[in-house]
Amino acid sequence: MAVEEVLRLEGVGRHYGDGDKRLDILKDANFTMRRGEMIGLVAPSGTGKSTLLHLAGLLERPDDGDVIINDRPCGTLADAERTAIRRSDIGFVYQFHHLLPEFSAIENVMLPQMIAGLGRKEAEERAGQLLDYLRVGHRGVHRPAELSGGEQQRVAIARAVANAPIILLADEPTGNLDPHTAHYVFDALEALVRQSGLAALIATHNHELAARMDRRVTLDEGKIVEL
Numbered sequence: 001m002a003v004e005e006v007l008r009l010e011g012v013g014r015h016y017g018d019g020d021k022r023l024d025i026l027k028d029a030n031f032t033m034r035r036g037e038m039i040g041l042v043a044p045s046g047t048g049k050s051t052l053l054h055l056a057g058l059l060e061r062p063d064d065g066d067v068i069i070n071d072r073p074c075g076t077l078a079d080a081e082r083t084a085i086r087r088s089d090i091g092f093v094y095q096f097h098h099l100l101p102e103f104s105a106i107e108n109v110m111l112p113q114m115i116a117g118l119g120r121k122e123a124e125e126r127a128g129q130l131l132d133y134l135r136v137g138h139r140g141v142h143r144p145a146e147l148s149g150g151e152q153q154r155v156a157i158a159r160a161v162a163n164a165p166i167i168l169l170a171d172e173p174t175g176n177l178d179p180h181t182a183h184y185v186f187d188a189l190e191a192l193v194r195q196s197g198l199a200a201l202i203a204t205h206n207h208e209l210a211a212r213m214d215r216r217v218t219l220d221e222g223k224i225v226e227l
């Protein structure tokens with residue numbers, strides 16, 4: 001694997017159900033993502049975008065082939081090892097923020113760092129910097145319910161990168177926002193990805209946002225195809 005490659009799907013197959021009910025979502029799917037790349041995943045509903053993100057993020061295992069992260073084949077690793085790689089190397093952003101409602105914005109960004117072993121002071125400092133960078137620092141003491149949709153998503157992005165992952169996987173991160181806010185949140189996400197050198201795979205139905213990414217891929221009969 002070339003040095004800058006951070007993620008590779010090699011001959012990945014994934015199906016649900018068996019017999020008459022078998023649904024092949026991915027079939028011999030191949031894909032490579034390099035450091036610093038921002039890739040749009042644009043495909044019709046139900047074709048397997050979330051499945052692909054779950055496989056790439058080690059939340060699901062492929063039925064065939066392998067997912068290789070930073071040179072490490074992950075398909076047959078034990079659950080504990082997959083969880084460790086997921087925690088250190090991968091950040092997730094979803095359509096809905098999934099922030100913990102009983103914690104403040106800054107605490108939501110501190111928690112993954114403290115779970116990873118960082119002290120409270122250091123975690124708070126990094127969380128504050130990230131929230132400032134995403135222009136939501138002034139809302140740090142507020143709980144998610146007190147924030148706007150765009151602010152909630154910016155906090156969720158800060159949380160996703162809190163442990164400095166190498167890969168960011170996002171499933172419709174602006175899908176729940178009005179067009180203006182979607183652009184604003186995407187601007188913040190893009191700036192962060194560009195500044196940190198992360199590799200990002202972002203599923204979106206928004207063609208304008210997809211056009212701003214370095215590459216676009218789609219799913220076609222179980223294959224990952226460049227657009």
Ligand SMILES: Nc1ncnc2c1ncn2[C@@H]1O[C@H](COP(=O)(O)OP(=O)(O)OP(=O)(O)O)[C@@H](O)[C@H]1O
Nearest residue numbers: 016017023025043044045046047048049050051052
């Ligand atoms: N656990 C499961 N068991 C059976 N079928 C499933 C399961 N998970 C997903 N599917 C099916 O696999 C297909 C792909 O689902 P997936 O959620 O990956 O699509 P998607 O492209 O992300 O869709 P959307 O854009 O609507 O979110 C769908 O037809 C879905 O119904």
